[in-house]
Amino acid sequence: MTSRPSEQNDADYLLIGGGLQNALILLALAKRNPTATVLMLEQDQSLGGNHIWSFQALDLPVAARSWAAPVAEYTWPGYQLYFHQSSRWVGGTYSSLSSEHLERLLRQAEVDNPNIRIRTGARVRASDATSATLEDGTVLRGRLVIDARGPESRTGASGGGYQKFLGLECKLRRPAPITAPILMDTRCTQRNGFRFLYVLPFAPDRVLVEDTYFSNSPEIDADALRAPLVADAAAMGLDIERVLRTEVGVLPMPSRNVFNPQARGPIQGGYTGGWFNPGTGYSFAAAIRLAEHLSQTPIEQVFGPQWRGLVRRMRVQAVFFAFLNLLMFGFFHDAQRRKLMERFYLLPDPVIHRFFAMETTLADQWRILWVGAPWTPKGWARRPETQPPVTSE
Ligand SMILES: Cc1cc2nc3c(=O)[nH]c(=O)nc-3n(C[C@H](O)[C@H](O)[C@H](O)COP(=O)(O)OP(=O)(O)OC[C@H]3O[C@@H](n4cnc5c(N)ncnc54)[C@H](O)[C@@H]3O)c2cc1C
Structure with a gap:
């Protein structure tokens, strides 16, 4: 997949924004396609903003684990839930990372690979399929532009x-x-x-x-x-x-589908492009799938069959989650929302994991709707196992 930028290009991959989405893309490319040239442009002086991001093991597609494993800064064997009338332990690796950790990984990738460059203090005013224009008028060119400027650049009402x-x-x-x-x-x-x-x-x-x-x-x-x-x-x-x-x-x-990526550049990545889980508000699962796709596909084939398959799968999930938000915010009021959550967490661990990972099956979707319905008996789907103790007084 070696691809030198042509003379008029500053890089093969021009990444606008140094947040979660483009960080994952850069790390994936560093591992999978180290001869590709990458230029990341970030308006701030540091990368990654001020966040703690969490994700679960299944949010990482199996193939991505080889390059994404170091992203986890803290790891636990599962997590606990407490409701008024029940409690629950969900097993399965749960991880978190801070912006500082992500920045360290990016800086290390830059040190390790001369094809990777990161420019901070570079505010982009406009982008198109092959270029980014900075505030000072400088135009930078790339063979593929990924614009991931984050939630602030997302516009338009989405309900929910x-x-x-x-x-x-x-x-x-x-x-x-x-x-x-x-x-x-x-x-x-x-x-x-x-x-x-x-x-x-x-x-x-x-x-x-x-x-x-x-x-x-x-x-x-x-x-x-x-x-x-x-x-x-x-x-x-x-x-x-x-x-x-x-x-x-x-x-x-959102209670309306906001995931409609176009099969042309610039790719709107991350939150801007709707690459997040509308049911949790979290980006990791979607962002890593985009990173995985871009790092595995030559630029000339980026919008080929794999892209269409990925977009189709993600859109099915996004539409289902938007529908859940419509129910949650349109029809269930505050106390009912709490009950809805409690009922959701009666579901088996794998269903919960697939919900977070945006990989729900049709059967999962049916179960989520069924278990959330007010008429469903509460004991339905409760797992018999007891939770491991995670607190000690
Ligand atoms: C407080 C908080 C906690 C969250 N927790 C989680 C979590 O636990 N797990 C999870 O998966 N998701 C979480 N999310 C949601 C999601 O991860 C974030 O919204 C995520 O950072 C989105 O990734 P992104 O790359 O699209 O945007 P961002 O990470 O916001 O990155 C956008 C970057 O673009 C830069 N930028 C903006 N405009 C320009 C410009 N004109 N020129 C150059 N650079 C620019 C910004 O400075 C920023 O660095 C959280 C969100 C918030 C706000």
Whole structure:
């Protein structure tokens, strides 16, 4: 797949934006197609923004594991869920990474491979199939342009609701009584939509605790949420010494399909192009599938049969998840949303994993709709096994 840029090109692959999507593409190309030239353009001075991204093992297609394994900075054997009337352990590797970790991997790839260049402080004003124009008027050319400028550059109403959160990464005075992630704890006071807490224990004395809302409005007053979140964390036994980092996010959960990639450049990647899971608001599963495709396919064949197959598969998933959002935000109100979630997590682990990975089967889709329906008996699909203990008081 060797492909030198022609003289008038600055690179084979011109990546606009140094966030999650293009980071995954760069890392995939570095491993799979090291002779290709890659130029990444990022407006900020650092790469990856200010995030903690999480994903589960199945979000990574099997073939991608060879190059994507180092992306995981923290890894746990599963995660815990707590509801008012039940609790649940979901087994299967769950991983997280920080923006700093992603930036280290990108910088290392640049050091290891002279064909890879990263320009920070390079704000792109416009892009087309073969070029990017910077704010200062400089035009850079590539054989394939991937424009992944992130959620801010996404325009247009998509209906549905929002997943919004305030996350505090905290240093603790004494070890956390939690050793595995809590993906959802709905036992907290409910307000402003359906609310739950999310906890990632990075180290005995360092956790991320996140206050999350599934809400019909995108407004979030992070200052006002901070003190109640600290109090909730204390009630979970997290003795906070100081807050190391704050993360605020609002992710649209569309009720209309927003995944309509065109079979021509520039490729709109990442959040901008709808390469995210509308059911979770998370990008990893979709973004890695695009990275996998681009790193495996010569540029001349990028929009060939593999592209069409990938787009078709992803669109089926995106449409199903948009329909779920329509139900969730259009028909289920706050307390019902909580019940809906509790019911969803009665499903077997593999169904849950495929939901996150955007690989639901028709049978999964039927089960998700059935188990979510208010008339379905609650014990249906409950797994008999008991959860392993993940907390100790
Ligand atoms: C707080 C928060 C937590 C999240 N947690 C998760 C999670 O746990 N798991 C998960 O899968 N997803 C998560 N998501 C969703 C998703 O991962 C992010 O939205 C993801 O970063 C999208 O990837 P992206 O590459 O499209 O955009 P981004 O990662 O936002 O990257 C876009 C990049 O483009 C740059 N850029 C923008 N405009 C220009 C320009 N004009 N010129 C040059 N560069 C530009 C930006 O500075 C940025 O670096 C989270 C989102 C938020 C907001």
